[in-house]
Amino acid sequence: MKDRGIWRGAILGFFLLYMIIPLIATAIFSVSTRWDHTILPEGLTMEWWTAVTTRRAFALTLKNSMVIAFWTVLLSVILVTPTAYWAHLRVPRAKPWMELMTILPFGIPGVILALALIRFYSTVPLPIINKPAILIAACMVISLPFMYRPVVNALEAIDIRTLTEAGLSLGASWPQILLKIIIPNIFPGIINGSLLVFTTVFAEFTLSNLLLGSRFKTFPIYLVEFTRFDGRQASALAVISFTVAWVASLILLRLVRGRTHIEEAVGAR
């Protein structure tokens, strides 16, 4: 019995080291003067952080990523929430089709979605190619599962039919029912979905690189450029990325304590 305890400890120990060392190494690397032939850094400095964050491109790419993430979250909420509610209340037969639509993006790698969108929108007269709009649309597609699942789970947890009928019989209009009754009741689900969408989109490299590239540089593109040009400044950017993902995940963990979402873990790779 004691043997097995040791094994468990060893497995967990190795796992923790493997998960944590790259993160700590990156953080230390970003504040080291030089760290390429000694076990410990030769000295500490904030030089790389200042250098990388005072560049104009830093603020610009950070802003671009925020803008894309903001619009994706907002439009996803607007697209998914009323539809999910309506399907739930009035057209339950449509639910399997919505489910299918939101599962499909798991099977479509970013490179293929980007290719399909470029090919299709270069033939139709909708001028969104090479514009941020196409990136937002693509990000909305890949984040459909992240938005849809939590919202539907929240809807299933409350009795929307009774709430709606109560609202209607008291003379509330449909927008009033949606905004004042349904949304406040499923708000944790919406926030949960929004955070998942935000982290996915903020870290999204494949779609932004292939759809817009240098026309509209996002934060991950800026980071990748630096990995080829200055490692120490790139490591500072990587620390920022990890922090954003980490903070969002911590908030999520608070919200959905004790539940794990496997599908939601498959994201931007």
Place this chain on the structure above:
Amino acid sequence: MADSVKKTQSTSSRPGFAWLGLLPFFAFGFAFEIIPILRLVRSAFSDSQGGLTIENFSRVMTPLVTQSFGNSFKLSGLTALIGMILGTMVAYAIIHTRNKSVRESVTALADVTTNFGGAPLAFAFIITLGSTGIITLVLKEFFGISLYPNFRIYSISGLVIAYLYFQIPLMLLIMIPSLLGLRTEWQEAASNLGASNLQYWRQIAFPILAPSLIGGFILLFANSFGAYATAWTLTGPEIGLVPIQIAALIRGEVQLDPEAADALASLSLVVMALSVIGYQLAIRRARRFQR
């Protein structure tokens, strides 16, 4: 069922009309997901006049692309297999740890790290296991092991290590509910009936866990088969992997041959579609034991 249908009709005057409310959602899905993908597959089978052909497929199957499929299958299969085994072992270790705070913090770490991927992760591994990385230095200094030049983080074997960083936590999240579904009563019942520990694992636990293990393997496989950002940051545009080759065709780094790109994308869509179907089937079986 009949009751709910009746109820639906009582709040809705015209049932067909209610579908209109779903129009924006489905319009969006068709415009940015279904139609572009179908058009891509259609175009993969089209010649320049729009006639039906499979010529694009034979043209795209250059030695580099064939090799890329081999590499992608190898990389995805290997990281899925290792991820499945290690993820299950860690999951088992987690749920049998009596210390509650250890259990919770490791699960939280897995939850957070599945969100770490792509470029920052790739770069973290360059710092850790690159030619002057910290682990490379520690191995050389304290253990006399020289990783380089036999191992390179900027290669397929490097990608295996980097991909496992998100594969293991993902497997762990899949296996924890399944392992928790194994009731201690079953093990007790088996041993009361005279079964050995090995018999319990082979004849009871493993058949129950099998759908989760298979589902997990498939999900991990698909997860790495489509991965682009990590591979691109670590290895650059030359490496022979399917997503990298598709991206190269999009960016026109190779040649401007859109139908060939469509053909290549369609081939990998087949792999992904089979994976998604396999995963759904496996997970449906697995869920029977989780409630």
